[in-house]
Amino acid sequence: MVHIEHRDRHQHFYQYKPFLEMIDDHDLTMEVLRLPEHVGEGEVRRLILRGGMELCITEYRMRDERVTTFKGSEALVELNYCLEGGGLFEVSGRRFEVKPNEWQLLLMKDLYAVMKHEPDRKMHFLGIRMKESDFREYVGAGEGEEATAVPRLRGAQPFYAASRPMTPEIGAVVRELAARARQETMPRLYMESKTLELLLLSLRQYFLPEDGGGAKSILRGNDLDKIKRAQAVLRERMDSPPTLLQLARLVGLNDNKLKLGFKEVFGNTVFGVLREMRLEQAKLCLEQGTMNVSETAYAVGYSNPGHFAEAFRRKYGIQPHTLLHRAKISV
Numbered sequence: 001m002v003h004i005e006h007r008d009r010h011q012h013f014y015q016y017k018p019f020l021e022m023i024d025d026h027d028l029t030m031e032v033l034r035l036p037e038h039v040g041e042g043e044v045r046r047l048i049l050r051g052g053m054e055l056c057i058t059e060y061r062m063r064d065e066r067v068t069t070f071k072g073s074e075a076l077v078e079l080n081y082c083l084e085g086g087g088l089f090e091v092s093g094r095r096f097e098v099k100p101n102e103w104q105l106l107l108m109k110d111l112y113a114v115m116k117h118e119p120d121r122k123m124h125f126l127g128i129r130m131k132e133s134d135f136r137e138y139v140g141a142g143e144g145e146e147a148t149a150v151p152r153l154r155g156a157q158p159f160y161a162a163s164r165p166m167t168p169e170i171g172a173v174v175r176e177l178a179a180r181a182r183q184e185t186m187p188r189l190y191m192e193s194k195t196l197e198l199l200l201l202s203l204r205q206y207f208l209p210e211d212g213g214g215a216k217s218i219l220r221g222n223d224l225d226k227i228k229r230a231q232a233v234l235r236e237r238m239d240s241p242p243t244l245l246q247l248a249r250l251v252g253l254n255d256n257k258l259k260l261g262f263k264e265v266f267g268n269t270v271f272g273v274l275r276e277m278r279l280e281q282a283k284l285c286l287e288q289g290t291m292n293v294s295e296t297a298y299a300v301g302y303s304n305p306g307h308f309a310e311a312f313r314r315k316y317g318i319q320p321h322t323l324l325h326r327a328k329i330s331v
Contacts, residue, residue: 030181035060042123045181049192052134053199056127057181062117075109075132079202081166081174085123090114091159099163101265103170105206107132107160126174128195139203164205165217171267173198175276179315218260226251227261234274238281239301241274278302279315286320289327293320 031046042060049055086098091106091113098104109132117123130138166174177194219227230251234241241247247270248255262270278300285296297308312320 035062039063039066047181047188047191049195051130051138051196053128053130053195055177055181055191055195056125056129057178058123058125058127059178060117061122062119064119066117068115068117070113070115072108073110075107077130077132077135078104078106078108079128079199080104080106081126081170081198083124083126083174083178085121085125087116087118087121091161094159094161096161096163101166101171102163103166103174103202105160105162105164105202108158110158112158124178126178128199138199162206164202166267167201167205168263168267170198170201170205173201175267180317182316217264218257219264223253223257223261224265226253227258227265230258230262230270231266231273234270235277238274238278239299241301244270274301275311276315279312282308282312282320283316283323286324287327289324293324296320296324 032043033046034043035041040060040062042058044060045057047055080098081103082098082100084100086100086102088095088097091108096104173194177191177198180191180194230247230253233247233250242250244255244258248258251258253261259270262268262273266273268276282296282300285291285299286293291299293309294305297305300308302308302311309320312318316323
């Protein structure tokens, strides 16, 4: 269970509750706030880690437009990774944009933040939060050249934000953490080690020169729009998807750029993105309890229910028939 000192330190998590009418659902490893049905669907998960860090995974969709505000007095640092959704946010009078497949380094104190939630728009974020003093210890502030690499909040300056594109390596770790957080048998030590790996990868990218010390993007012009269109085609046709060459022709790319573009934007292969979509859709179907496991497998494009069940278990840490049974008894 979470200690009081952590409750006082990380105030933002609990401020979701009054504005979004969220419901506590504690388990053995995580704190979970779930949206009630009349507000939307989704949840916010929070895991307290060693070294002063917390991991927060947010995934939801609102029925109607809502506005939430967050207040906090302590100097905090957040690394926020946007997997889906995003939008404009206002923090202490300053607006900044959060985009999918980007991450932000945020420094905050005496915080007042406003976030508008658009109806029927899926939002999926992962965040690492800690006290600023703990963050400085991680980057070795005051002991080397990195001491001046991250600015300090001084005087009346309440907020600093820097955005970076998610590299394939960062995206892969973010998605792995988000998936593992939903598993019942989530190994805590694994989550801590992967969070530290994510922090290390992010800081390495942050400290690179902004003129392109890292890898150059292969995408030009409207290539990003074409990659996103290819993702939409896969979502629309996941039960009978086009071949790689057919998909490339549909969106106006060659197959090599399509493959490399998916790795750059989503941190995954074309087939890997399709597999994730299928499993996410299957989870929704099973939770609704309207189809059995075999019907669900066929509906999302699996020809072998056994292969589907194994892939589902690896992703969610639970057998699909177990999830279906829980859905039926909860009705």
